Amino acid sequence: MNIFDYLNINGHVTVHKLYDDGHEELVYDDHNTIVSGMGVGLACLFGLSGSTTILDYQIDRFQIGVSGGSALEVSSTNSLSGALSSLEEYVGTDGELFVLSAHQFKGSFVGTPTWYAAIPAHNITRIDDNSVRYTLVVDKESCNNLRNDNTYVNEIGLFMRNPLGLNPIPAPILVAYKYFSSIRKSSDFALVFRWTINF
Numbered sequence: 402m403n404i405f406d407y408l409n410i411n412g413h414v415t416v417h418k419l420y421d422d423g424h425e426e427l428v429y430d431d432h433n434t435i436v437s438g439m440g441v442g443l444a445c446l447f448g449l450s451g452s453t454t455i456l457d458y459q460i461d462r463f464q465i466g467v468s469g470g471s472a473l474e475v476s477s478t479n480s481l482s483g484a485l486s487s488l489e490e491y492v493g494t495d496g497e498l499f500v501l502s503a504h505q506f507k508g509s510f511v512g513t514p515t516w517y518a519a520i521p522a523h524n525i526t527r528i529d530d531n532s533v534r535y536t537l538v539v540d541k542e543s544c545n546n547l548r549n550d551n552t553y554v555n556e557i558g559l560f561m562r563n564p565l566g567l568n569p570i571p572a573p574i575l576v577a578y579k580y581f582s583s584i585r586k587s588s589d590f591a592l593v594f595r596w597t598i599n600f
Contacts, residue, residue: 412598418590429581438574442564452566462517469556469580496543506572537594553583
């Protein structure tokens, strides 16, 4: 049993293709993996050993990746296997994602700057006393300009903003991860991830 089972922290992800006519096609539905970064963030928060700003403990960004695998679905995972690595891969020329760059805390060190997509505040919904849903929308024009025609998106991660309180550049930490069936993203549809975390 890992600490997240003991604390009853778990989550669930659905992935939908959203078409222009409003039709949604469910393409994936499964649990997620809460990773050790969640423990780091909570320890910093409750132990008063990290950031002194509550905003730094918010899950406010995500990454999409192209090299995921079920082997990464373990609590020790601290990064996506193949996270999108440029502004162009995220938004191309017409994408609507708000993308930002920051360092990433990876277990015991701070990595080089990498790219994240922001989660708008209005897409974070309290479901009940113990559950929060993050609605992650990858619009039709985003994540289409990938490395080659055989590149598919197949992993996603949620990040806490900056629990260690590092400045001047924050260091987000991966708190939840999901590998999903490979999808060839195109401008024919948007992708909508509905990710519920239960605390």
